Amino acid sequence: MVLKCVVCGREYPEDEVRYRCECGGLLEVVIDLDKVDTSIFNGKEIKLWKYESWLPVKKRVSLEEGGTPLYRLLNLESDLGVKELYAKNEGANPTGSFKDRGMTVGVSKALELGMDKVICASTGNTSASLAAYAAKAGIKAYVLIPSGKIALGKLAQAIIYGARVVPIKGNFDDALRVVVETSKELGIYMLNSINPFRLEGQKTIAYEIYDQLGKVPDNVILPVGNAGNISAIWKGFKEMYEAGVIDELPRMIGIQAEGASPLAKAWKEKRKFQPEESPETIASAIRIGNPANWIKAWRAVEESGGLFESVSDEEILRAQKLLASREGLFVEPASAASLAGLIKLLESGEISRNESYVLITTGHGLKDPNIVIKNFQVPEPIDPTLEAFKEVIE
Numbered sequence: 001m002v003l004k005c006v007v008c009g010r011e012y013p014e015d016e017v018r019y020r021c022e023c024g025g026l027l028e029v030v031i032d033l034d035k036v037d038t039s040i041f042n043g044k045e046i047k048l049w050k051y052e053s054w055l056p057v058k059k060r061v062s063l064e065e066g067g068t069p070l071y072r073l074l075n076l077e078s079d080l081g082v083k084e085l086y087a088k089n090e091g092a093n094p095t096g097s098f099k100d101r102g103m104t105v106g107v108s109k110a111l112e113l114g115m116d117k118v119i120c121a122s123t124g125n126t127s128a129s130l131a132a133y134a135a136k137a138g139i140k141a142y143v144l145i146p147s148g149k150i151a152l153g154k155l156a157q158a159i160i161y162g163a164r165v166v167p168i169k170g171n172f173d174d175a176l177r178v179v180v181e182t183s184k185e186l187g188i189y190m191l192n193s194i195n196p197f198r199l200e201g202q203k204t205i206a207y208e209i210y211d212q213l214g215k216v217p218d219n220v221i222l223p224v225g226n227a228g229n230i231s232a233i234w235k236g237f238k239e240m241y242e243a244g245v246i247d248e249l250p251r252m253i254g255i256q257a258e259g260a261s262p263l264a265k266a267w268k269e270k271r272k273f274q275p276e277e278s279p280e281t282i283a284s285a286i287r288i289g290n291p292a293n294w295i296k297a298w299r300a301v302e303e304s305g306g307l308f309e310s311v312s313d314e315e316i317l318r319a320q321k322l323l324a325s326r327e328g329l330f331v332e333p334a335s336a337a338s339l340a341g342l343i344k345l346l347e348s349g350e351i352s353r354n355e356s357y358v359l360i361t362t363g364h365g366l367k368d369p370n371i372v373i374k375n376f377q378v379p380e381p382i383d384p385t386l387e388a389f390k391e392v393i394e
């Protein structure tokens, strides 16, 4: 196993603390596919550490992550006239988002490397997850967040798990820049998704989808912020393909919020990627203007024959309500971007109704209750009498 630059191909040993190549390119963990266990995809006892032979760590700091439900969305399937529709509900992870998959591997790697401090920049979920896994490992966590811009539930998580929470006067992209400088200067292990070991944990979403479904879906649709997850899931599918476990690959469809959509814009305008200065959307988790993993994500979409799309905040809120009211699935706004994207692309005819779709619902709805209170009507109180109640329901 080595770390390999996705731009120039230069290789580095796995036990070196390094996030980028000398050339500046992102690194990727190259797994020895001759040594993986290809016989484990049997639909049973699904959880992240089932795939240990496919993961690049020996230590294990775990909160029993993964094994999240893959729901068939029969109501929405019929509403939208789609052949097969599923949601892989990552909100069911220990801290309520897919980041736990990355952190169980990332924090385990930190211990293997002898690091006793970890750091990240975050729009909320990464900080909650890092804080929890650092607590479990007994090491110190520092999290930098854009001041006043992260959902309340996520902030509460980072605080209660005991991280040192540092709000900054700036956005996520500013916070990440400071984190990269700090980790280098002070020798603190950085666990944003630029860290290739983080993404190794997240690639298990692909393994689980195949394990649970018993086949490869035609399409995987997910929200894109810093663009690590789409890259990780694609890597997971490609590894299964290269190891001979599967013989087809899904299309990867990345959805951004309109106000923070540098990848979707570049894709649609068929031009080079350009970061955005002032990203804005109600989906705070994906309020990111300069996705650090854009090169990997672009390749994932290009190689898979997929696409990037963007959706408005109104479309996101409508999709959030639909997932909850039609399927009993309460997800945070960023997660609902996946359904909003599916609806938009079906309506425009860019994708077919006669295919299977897996939506990745990335984070739990209770992380951001204020969005619901602000955007949907909270009923007025009534007198505590039968008459008053009958009047209301009639």
Ligand SMILES: Cc1ncc(COP(=O)(O)O)c(C=O)c1O
Binding pocket: 097, 123, 125, 126, 193, 223, 224, 225, 226, 227, 228, 229, 230, 285, 286, 332, 334, 335, 362, 363
């Ligand atoms: C809930 C949620 N959904 C989606 C994303 C986007 O994931 P990525 O940054 O890997 O593109 C994030 C974080 O960025 C998130 O917290």
Ligand SMILES: N[C@@H](CCOP(=O)(O)O)C(=O)O
Binding pocket: 099, 120, 121, 122, 123, 124, 125, 126, 127, 191, 192, 193, 194, 225, 226, 228, 285, 286
């Ligand atoms: N939504 C993320 C943004 C940071 O992305 P990361 O994958 O690089 O950690 C968050 O929850 O902070």
